[in-house]
Amino acid sequence: MTRAQRPTRLPVISHLAWVLCLGISICFHSNLCAQFSEPILLTAGIDTVSDAQINLDTSCSSCSPQQVSLCARTSDQIHFSGTLLQFETMISALDSANEVGSPALTQGFAAHYLITLEEGVAAGPRTIYLIESYATGFGDPEQISSGSDDCHDSDIEILDSGHRVISWTCSNASGDTVWMKYGETPPVEVGTGASSQVLSVGGETTLIVWLDGTVLRARQVDTGSMGMAFDLYDMLNVPLHWGIESDASANLQIVxxxxxxxxxxxxxxxxxxxxxxxxxxxxxxxxxxxxxxxSQQRYCISWIQDGMLQRHSLRPDGTISTDALDFIEGDPQEVEVAIDAAGNEHFMVISDGEAWYTHDTPAPTADFVITSDDDGIADHTISFHSESAGMISSHLWDFGDGEFSSMPQGEHTYVEPGTFIISLTVTGPGGTDTMVSSGPIEVALPASSMALADIEVFAGQPVYHPVLGTHDNFLQGYQIALRYDATILVMEEISLTGTMAQALLPEFFITQINPAGIDSTMYLAVIFDTLPPFDGRMMDPGTNQTLCTLDYTVQFGTPMGTSTQMSFTDGVGDPPINTIYAIEGGLSEAPYLIHGTVTISQQPQFLFVRGDANYNQSVNIADAIFLLDYLFIGGVASVCPDAADSNDDGSINIGDAINLLNFLFSNGETIPYPYPGYGIDPTPDGLAACLP
Incomplete structure (x- = not known):
């Protein structure tokens, strides 16, 4: 080892002049600098604490949350909290029958925590002990120092190998000496003096630094040897307070x-x-x-002066913060600061005998990318990938279809058609941020499908639940098989009333309802032209045509919030009935199936039928005329805006009149639920409630 020369006091450069010479920016007010989190009280219900200690695992800059450990003492207990305990009220790591003091804290990998402390009986000499935890609680104390000297003021560091390096001061009538223990080797004397600190300077090497009068002295220690003591710096006067930090390249900073x-x-x-x-x-x-x-480009100094917390901080971008901190109320007695691997500051403050924790970790910034090689037709699969920045503990994706994910990336499949907005919320120690997709995901209906709408109902309500069909072929008929829960839904009829199928006067029509508790089934079969003379009657291609309605009543007494699925199925009855379209040419086609959910809700004051704009209990051309009159000639508004919103887009405009006319006269899509019967609007919107 090269022995450092004992320097005299260097010429002093005013710090303000120094930073101005380097062109470094300065922030003098805390509201212009980083904002701190809401302080957490760590010692609720605990007696007055002192000797605060804070330690962070600085090995992982991207880890979230950062592993923070905290401890403090009462007269006979050591208390502990941190990330592992989610910063809840401190637990007792040691409950002693004697007085304890001066804890020193460090942490290793995998929730490995070590605390050294001094314990003494009455006015007798003190002894250094170690308590250690591997995430299962702290074990019994291990005695470190021995003999009759008064041993106190310990420090501890744990190396990557797991070796523990501990230093402390022993006092007797002859003066003070510094001792150390490396791993499992016996304690050895380091030199005369007091107030020692242990620094890791890379690998298995540590530096023991202590104060001998006005001089900071040091010795380098590794697994097999201890180097010669050397003078690090002469303060010329005894410092009232001091602290030292190092990095893996053995660069030093002393305050x-x-x-x-x-x-x-x-x-x-x-x-x-x-x-x-x-x-x-x-x-x-x-x-x-x-x-x-x-590093020499990122440090923080904090102190208490005249009852105020003060901070001086340098960040890698050259920004210097010199400010008074007021995030803790009361009269602060102690402050401890630690910087995590990402450069964020963490503070533990004892004020009026209570311990508090806060930090300046910024909230993460949400960002993401959505890609797809799919054709945009249900079922439609996308790939999602978070490109969020900052310290992130959790992701929450909302895909807009009632489905969520907590993974940073993956795939999601939209099983139903529609327009969906994706959002990502990222949460970290500094807060949350949400990004919403700039445009919607459009998922189209397949060319051939059957669908049941998701609806809300109330107990006792009679419901007309349409089965909607989309097909690009002419239909000679169809079969529909369904499963439902008869303990919730009392199925009364499978009906063609008001449908295009009814207008075609089918020559074969059969239904069967099989109530059997939670696994009930039903089916329908329709053929339009089975008897001579064969006139070739078929259902025209179309989108969301009503194939039939399921007419049922919701059981009285069904609790609000109950949900039950009505699902298409195959193999109902004997011989088995499958869900198919019979298309032109005597061929069968299996449509894409979209199941429906029925949710029990609160009964509204008024029900409505969508499309009944003039609120006269029927849907016809008069409703389209009513809408056009209201929109363009100054006619009266509908007393039931949701009924007038015939396309269920949450607004009333010319599109509603066009939608009605298309449905009534151009084989257009069936009006969205509630239609053809009265019901509850399943789609949240800003339209006013119906009036009597």
Missing amino acids: ALVDDQLLLLEGSTTGGITSQQVISNRGTGTSHLSFSSL
Whole structure:
């Protein structure tokens, strides 16, 4: 090891002048800098605490949440909380019959936590102990120091190998000495002095730094040896507070309060201290000091001065924040700061004897990409991929069809046609952010399909539930087989009333309802032309034509919120009836099937039939005329806006009149539910409720 020269005090550069020379921007007000999270009280119901400690796992910048551990003490207990406990009220990690003090905290991999502390009996000498947890709770204390000396003020570091390096001070009549223990080796004396700290400087190497009078001294320690002690820096006066940080390249940063000056010293173990900056010339009244650093380009110093929390922070972009922090009420006694691997600041503050935690992690930014090689026809599959930025703990995709995902990427299939808006909400320690797709996902009906609408009903309601058919072939007939729950729905009839099939006067029409509890079935079969003279009657191709209605009543007493599915099926009866279209030429075609859900809701004050714009209990050309009169000639408005919204798009416009006329006279799509019977609007919108 190259021995660092013992320097004299370096020429002092005012920190403000230094940053201005480098062209670094400064932020003097907290409202212009990072915003802090709502502080969390860690010690509700716990006696007055002190000796706050905070530690972070800085090995993973993308991990979320960052692994934060926190501890503090009462007179006879060590208390612990953090990410593992979701920052709930601190638990007791050690309950002692004696007085405990000065805990030091560190953490390893996989929720491995270590706390050193001192324990003493009355006015007798103190002993250093270690308690350790592997996510199953802290075990019994392990004695680290021995002998009759008074041992106190410990520090601890855990290396990647799992080796524990602990340092502490022992005092007797002859003075103070610093001791250390590396792994399972016996304790050894490091040198005269006190107030030691353990630094990991890469691999299995650590640096023990301590204060000997006005001089910071150090020794390098690894698995097999301990180097010679060397002088790191002479403060010329005994610092009131000091702290030191290092990186894996053995670069050093030291913060010290000396003669009312708050100093930042930088250098390395090999080259010594090479620069000194004055952070503040007004150190009078400073009662506590904490320092955390990732590098010489990212550090934070925090202290308490005249009852106020102060912070000085440098970020990699050169922004310097020097400000008073007011996120904790009361009279602060202690502050501890730690920077996570992503560069965010975490604070533990003891104010009026209570411990609080907060951080300045920014909320993540949601962003995503949607792609598809599919044809846009149900069932339609998309690929979704989050490109969100920031510290993210969870993803929540809403695909707009009632389906969700918590995966950052994957595939989703739309089984029903429609227009769908996708949103992604990302959540992290700093908050949440939501992105909504700039355009909808359009999913078209297949050329051949049968569908049951999802509807809301109320207990006791008579329902006319249409079965809708889409086909691009002429139909000679069709079969429909369904399953339903007869404990909720009392099926009364499968009806052709008011349908195009009824207008074709089918020569063969048969239905059967088989109530059997929750696994009930029913079927219908229709053939238009089976008897001579054969006139070739067939149903024209069309979209969302009403093939039949399922007429049922909802059981009284069915609880609100109950949902039941009505599903198309095959193999009902003997011989088995399947769901098919009989198309021109005597061929059968299996349509794409879209099942329906019936949900029990609250009974509204008024029901309506969609399309009945003039609210006269029927749907006909007069309703289209009523709409056009209202829209363009100053006619009266409908007393039931949802009924006038014949295409169910949530607004009343010329499209509703066109939709009605197409349905009535041009073989257009069936009017959306509720039609042909009265019912509840299944689609939320901003239209006013029906009036009496």
